Amino acid sequence: MSDWTVTQGPPPGGRPRVLSPLREHLRDTFWFAPTTAMVGVFLVWVGAQEVDSALVSALQRDGEFEAVADLMRFAEDARAVVNAVSSAMMTFIGVVFSISLVAVQMASGQFTPRVVRLFVRSRITKATFAVFLATFVLTLLVLSSFESGADPRTVASVPLVQSVLTLVMVGLSLLLFVLYVNATLRLMQISHVITRIATESFRVAASMPVPDRDTDAPDLGTATAWVPHEGRSGVLRDVHVARLVRVARKHGVVLRMIPRIGDFVVAGTPVLAVHGGPAPPPRALRYTVSVGLERTYHQDLGFGLRQLSDIALRALSPSVNDPTTAVQAVDRIVQLLAALSRRPLDAALYRDRSGKVRLVQPVPGWTALVDLGFAETRGSAAGSPQVTRRMMAGLDDLLLLSPPDRREPLLRHRALLRQAVERRAASSAERAFALRPDRQGIG
Known part of the structure; x- marks a missing residue:
């Protein structure tokens, strides 16, 4: 069963938080x-x-x-x-x-x-x-x-x-x-850049709905209508959550986002599934979905890990050969995954004032986030003991912090890392040295 992130209802007499992406779009302009x-x-x-x-x-x-x-x-x-x-x-x-x-x-x-x-x-x-x-x-x-x-x-x-x-x-x-x-x-300075990326990623995680494990995911049933994407094709940057909740409440339906933030959306493909009634008119859904040329931090939980993984890959390339930078990127990858290790993931539920779910938005699951953080870096780090030692220590730390049902992808990456090092290292002493957990890599 998938995990779910559920919003709490607003306080009596309070106003719901406006989640307009306009501020973030202006921050991305010069x-x-x-x-x-x-x-x-x-x-x-x-x-x-x-x-x-x-x-x-x-x-x-x-x-x-x-x-x-x-x-x-x-x-x-x-x-x-x-x-x-x-x-x-x-x-x-x-x-x-x-x-x-x-x-x-x-x-x-x-x-x-x-x-x-x-x-x-x-x-x-x-x-x-x-x-x-x-x-x-x-x-x-x-x-x-x-x-x-x-x-x-x-x-x-x-x-x-x-x-x-x-x-x-x-x-x-x-x-x-x-x-x-x-x-x-x-x-x-790379250390400051990595810190900024981590800070933005934590801000995205903090803006997600407040988790509530005591509330089960609603049974949406079969979709009764589909809303295609109109306009240009591009990367789904964000959605206007507050407006979609208002539209769904007004028409008595539940809207479910089909693509995830960061997916490339082609014009004419379904972007919203409607449950419980006919689709709202196109005019009501105008300006609720924003696409662009590239991903942004706003609402994109995996974008920070994507950038950290890219920095680690660039640092491990033969042209750069800077394993220390890769270790710094792995430090922040482990930090982000540790912060998300006990959060409900896979989907975010947004409720109206009465507490009824009106919008379901997919977010990356735990396995997807772990793969994003480690898969590509692990494949390039087999020949760098400094990075493999840091990754082993990071995986061990995450195994201690994660609940039992989330340890499988961590164990899988640790086993694959061990296999990659064993294929690359010439002697047993080199393999043992490269697989020894060390939070600093090699000092």
């Missing part, structure tokens, strides 16, 4: 933050211009023309600074862009192309680009506000607040540049 920053700085500039106009008008009404003249002299001095900042910001943007390209190219070549997403999702990288572009746009807007040779009695505005705001943005840009260089250097 245009949103800079565009928002440039629009925001334009609105701030409009407000600063209004403040400058109000300040000059107040001084002129009070007859403080000498103060207006002082403000104009300060603005003329600040004009040279703003002009210099405007020219320098484009150079800074070019430097940041070049550093990012080098870091992405290095990470893609040495680790795996799938870790490029970490650079795209980096908050400090987006913030740096956003603030730099916003500062450049602000300097252009401020330069357009200067009036040369104006009479203090008739001048409409003096860009005092605008100039101060520009200097503040310059200081913020310099601070972010230092933080950006530090963050980029860390992202070029």
Whole structure:
């Protein structure tokens, strides 16, 4: 019998958690933050211009023309600074862009192309680009506000607040540049990349429905209708859980996802099975399933293990030959599997407010996760005692943590690892050394 993950009902009077994938999709884009920053700085500039106009008008009404003249002299001095900042910001943007390209190219070549997403999702990288572009746009807007040779009695505005705001943005840009260089250097270190992957994977596991072993899986019976995938073909990135639950509740049916997150979905193939009634109208199911060119962290429980396995395989390839990196990847694979060893898997059940199951979503089972974490790495590690010793120790630890009904795939991988080493090692002493469990590999 399959394990099931079941959501608990919301508290009385509480609102169900909205599981919209929009936030995750925006995190996977690079245009949103800079565009928002440039629009925001334009609105701030409009407000600063209004403040400058109000300040000059107040001084002129009070007859403080000498103060207006002082403000104009300060603005003329600040004009040279703003002009210099405007020219320098484009150079800074070019430097940041070049550093990012080098870091992405290095990470893609040495680790795996799938870790490029970490650079795209980096908050400090987006913030740096956003603030730099916003500062450049602000300097252009401020330069357009200067009036040369104006009479203090008739001048409409003096860009005092605008100039101060520009200097503040310059200081913020310099601070972010230092933080950006530090963050980029860390992202070029494999240990930090592996840690980030593990962190994202734990976040996905934590966002899954709360397990409840006391509730049995409902008998859905035979499907009464099928919903085909409409639109382009691609990798299933995520589903809008809250909307699907609302649609199923409104039409009195249970929806069951057929493909798993990360599967490639072809247009026209069934994506939802309907149980208990006719299929909801296509308009109600619009924008509930999202496909893309590649997998994302959102709702994808196996994507982290996929990346860690890819890093280990790349490290064990003859062109790289870096078993220490493979050991670091195995460390996190064991950590993730240990965290999932006692969680119900195979499917996630989502309930409506009344506690009735409305959506069944398949998730990777325990055997699939163990195979994903160890199968390919095990096949490439037979000639590296450092990695085989770490894998033996990791499998032994997982055997201690896992319940009895989940030990079979672990025992299978340990036996296959032993067979691979025995075929590869020339002597019994080498075989014994390579199969001795060691959490550090070889020190």
